[in-house]
Amino acid sequence: MEDSGKKEWIIDKYNKIQNEYQNFSGIRDKIRPEIGALRISITYLLVGSLWILLSDIVLDMLTSSEEMYKELQIYKGWFYVAITGIIFFFLIYRVLNLYRQSVEQVLKSYDEVNIAYEELTIMNEELTAQYDEADQQRDALMLSEQRYQLIVDGASDGIWDWDLTNDFYFVSDKWKKLFGYEPSEIRDTMLGWQEYFYPGDFEKIKEILVQYLRKETDIFEATYRLKHKNGEYRWVYSRGKAVWNQEGKALRIAGSHKDITETKLMEEQLEIFAYYDQMTSLWNRIRFEQEIQRLMKRQKSFAIVNLDIDDLKEINDMFGQEIGDEYIRYFASILNEQIKKPDFAARFSGDQFVILIYNYNNEKELSFYLDYLFSIIKRPWKTQGTDILMTVSGGVAVYPEHGETLSQMMQKAEIAMVEQKEKGKNGYTFFQPKMYENTLKIIRLNTRLREAVYKSEFQLYYQPQVDLVTEEIVGVEALIRWNDPEEGFISPMDFIPVAEKNGLIVPIGYWVLKTAMEQKREWERLFNLNIKVAVNMSGYCITDDIVMEHICQMIEEMGVKPEELEIEVTETAVMIDLDKAKEGLERIRSYGITIAMDDFGTGYSSLTYLQRLPIDILKIDREFLNTIEIGGQDSYIYNSVIELGHNMDLKIVAEGIETKEQRDYIKYKGCDMGQGYYFYKPMPAESLNQIFQNQSSKEV
Ligand code: C2E
Ligand code: MG
């Protein structure tokens, strides 16, 4: 039964018992024993007296006969008994009736009281149980209050409770002390606290609070800064929950505050590790990518400039890794100082940096900016008392023209940068779609070249070299030809650099050397001809110990006369690693094989390092020949090269002789041998067979 029901029930019972009591009182008032008894006695006395006095008079009037009188006297006596009997009956009946009524009432009331008693017993039990429960709850409440107090006093976090209706903002004393304040120093209202927030943080919290009060969030959670008494701001993390009324309005919010300054500092430290390049303190690739993703959402045009330090490897090799690192830091400092904010540079890896230009308007404007930057980069770099001229190559890609994703943009900037490297480094280039085609061409070439190696689609052509005095063929240079089934002949100028990059130069190099030696043996067999065969060898093979080992083994196995074998290397090839090249060439030379320096005049053209290398022959590049006007001023250089070469005991071969005048000129200048279309074009072995055939028949 509910409490309100119980109450009504008790009132009802009480009213009933009250009514019963009224009834009993009425009945009790009615029952008056002395009056009742008196009434019966008086009635009897009256009736008896009247009867005695009047009945004989009436009888006398009625009759005069004695007989009759006596007879009537008898009837009169019986009549009196009858009348008094009736009167007694009614009088006694009334009293007994009252008695019965009251006994019944008593019994009825007894039942009612009995029921009420039972109900009350039940109710009493319920009340006892409720009392016990309330008792327990009170104990629990006391316990939880004690606990709460312990938490407030003992917690390292602050406890807060904000009465929104009255703006009473309770914050534990401990929290105030943590910030250096006495408990009474700060008013216990939100307004009182407002001035301690870091500028702008209070407004942010208000927004979060409004969201929570609108029930858009499950919990109130905010991170902000509060002022310590010493003036420092400390980071605080607060969370809390509201108590809502029936209309869904928040009455108060309570929760905890936590000082998270240490965690924040750690986060900042971690961010430095995660987003900054340790060596240069520039942003790293991850941070750069995040910024790009953000910019892409902005849908405005921006540009990226991919920068690669030219020939940093050479600096590392020559001066050591530390100097290389020093340059990287120096270069980063230029970027940091010269790039206008908000543009920034990030270091992606080793010598690769990328600049983000936030607002790109046109190529001209950006070129102006980059020209200035590059003019600073080109300034000599002072280290260890010397000036070093370092250069950088850059590629520019523009969003959204050149790509809609970061990887597309990076790819384009990279392609443009590679293009700049090929153009001679030291500068920057904007990406153009045709560059992409070039790259695609290279990728396709890579795949096809790999197939060509496995399918042996190569062939060797041979170009004779003649003695300029006798004009006899004294040797042949083996030149590789690739007859691609789809594209036809592809120039070695196009595919050799690709093979050098993808490593296919090694199997190609083996094949050329082996085929050339086999051909030489064939000519020996066919024409008894001891002709010198020159083979071009890539710098990548010469500077690799394992490859050199294999080459030497091949030479030994083939058993060709080493003095009739010549290896041609280019200046640029040996510059990959001068010491290693020297080692490799000396090894080859120790067999008695001659070494020729190819294309002399196009690369570094430094006679000083020529002295360090084991060289027998100098081949002057045809470009060199083409630039001189016969008899003109430049011939002086040609003269000195020949003279110097001869002084170093080198034989001189002039390449690319196309005309009689050229032949006469170089002959006159004292070149030893000549090679060029004027004498012979490169040709397959079968065509040379014919020439050798004719020669040998002439000799016979
Ligand atoms: P290289 O070793 O200097 O070869 C001479 C190049 O000049 C050859 O071009 C030849 O065909 C060309 N040439 C010869 N005489 C004349 C002339 O009078 N006028 C003109 N315009 N050109 C002439 P090719 O065969 O296209 O070879 C180009 C370069 O490719 C070679 O230059 C060499 O550096 C490289 N190469 C060729 N075959 C091989 C090879 O088997 N291995 C390696 N590693 N490189 C090779
Ligand atoms: Mg050559």
Ligand code: MG
């Ligand atoms: Mg050459």
